[in-house]
Amino acid sequence: MEMKTVRIGDLYTVSNGLSKGKAFFGSGFPFLTFSEVMNNFFVPEKLTSLVQTDEKERDKFSIKRGDVFLNRTSETAEELGISCVALQDHPNATFNGFCKRLRPIADEVVPEYIGYYLRSKVFRKHMLALTGSMITRASLRNEQLTSIEIQLPSKEIQVKIANILRQYDLMIANCKKQIALLEEAAQRLYREWFVDMRFPGHENVSFQNGYPIDWSEITLNDITSKFATGLNPRKNFVLGHGHNYYVTIKNLTSTYVVLDEKCDKIDDDAITKINKRSDLRAGDLLFSGIGTIGRVALIYEDPINWNISESLFTLRPNERVSSEFLYLLLLDSKIQGFAQANSQGSAQKGIRMAALKSFKLYLPSCEILKQFDSLVKPYIEQLKIVHKLYKFYSESRCLLLPRLISGEIKIDA
Template structure:
């Protein structure tokens, strides 16, 4: 296979993103957020975020097929330079000020190919070496454009990308199944605890909007919230327990997940399979951890249910409250929840019988979710093992 090596600066021009005040977000036109870039190889078909942008801003900060978006600043170098590629044009959309856009200036690159190439650990290690650490990690344009990529001809690029995309199609199908299961559990939660159509509700007396034997309280009172350990880049090693960050919550443990022996880390930060995690910064998400034992990084809560509160009930109480939490976050671009905001979101807590009934049903959904998640982890690992071999030409196409 014939390969050529190019500087990114010979293939792309760089442009920073749109920065606006918080009052402009939540309505308007499509907006590519930091978290969407961080969590996806390719931009989703529909952008989940909105911003009020002008025609001039839409023109200057446009998103077109072939554009690469990179997280340009972060609190840790490991979260720096995560890439996400546009596979179509997004009319009227703009992108985040904490990202950089690389727009093609040639026709030598297949977008699907570069989307996988930029996520290779070997390539990420190259440009991470150029990042600067002050109070935050950042990328300089001259260093970024000086990085080099290996390109075969366009047909070979397409062939390589198509092989890798087959894995992603299977992963996406499993993700759809997971989403359906989660939605079923969330619908059940809403029906029982928001709409109050729980089993036997017609025979229960309601006083001040609350069934007898129930109570209303803040999510802060449902459990204890432990913020993770403030790991530094110097704490990241290749051996030991994996350090669980937002990335690991989203994608699980991977080869580029940093590790630490844990010898100097208090045991309270050890996370076992089955623990409830809540990401409160950049990406708001809640999940049951289903990977190997690890160490909790800052910006994540380990949430332990209080006595009388079921884990599934707590999980879906938090999931149901995410939209409300989003409205209480601070920061226009990298949003986070202040600890005291947990006192401002309230839920209805049922009696023991209804609580146990919900736990049994939700547990069944959760077990199916774990099965699909395990399959996706295996598919992701197979894809990631294949990725460098295809990109290096070790496997001939």
């Protein structure tokens, strides 16, 4: 496949984003956030965040098809210059000040193609080379960015490569949609039975203080056989070496673990050290205890190539409850609110393990729990299947992307 070498500075102009105080956010016009840039190959079709801007700001910091957004600063070199590309014009929208916008000045790049290219290992190597000597917080300068040379095939080939990769994106998006629907169905069932108290036979049950009299008041600690955390790399191991994933809160998206290029890497010795503390296995639950508190994930299979940081708690149910019940309990608003209310810290809030263990709840009777498990387990089993598909499509795209872009896989013009 014939490639042309082009400097980024010959393809794009570079400018910084909008910086305003907190008082300006929450109302006004659409706004592309830092998080959206970091978590998406392409700008979402609908921007839900809002900011108050005037006409001059909306013109200066506008978002148009073909614009590329890169985060310009990061705690680590690995996360610097993560890209997100606009596939459509976003009237009246602006973008955040922690990003740089690359606006096309030449008609040589297909936006869908460059969205994949800039996330590929081929391009990330260029970015890491720029930041390799940085000791403190990594930052991206315009002259560094515009001097990078990239390889471009013809526009026809760009379209073909983008179309192939887009099929994987569609399958990944479909999996995410199915996951969200299955999770909502399971949570709705939990709320109906244990929040609204409309479990089978509730009409014939005597209540006291809002709960059936045969339900037991217990703590979270009473229904867990293990409560642990992962391990901090400080004095224990070094990040950035090996082929295993080091999972932190940022990799616990919604209600599942995402193993992708944004995960830090660790070697086999680090995995062994962490697992002596976390002892992760299938059926355990993860609960984020620091920073973004209350994210939850159910572990479907024994982890082989990943483990967790000390910011994540691992909970194992005992014989009194199932993993499915504990999973839905941790997602419920009562324990989520409890975790937020009992978090401490000034710079970064967190809940202590002892505090989380002390959360009080009413445990349903064994018969009710058995009936509930029989209904909810099929949802969780289906979730397990869809998660496997999601992982397969995501990994396949990651493997295919650099091979297509480098020309290792031939594509006819």
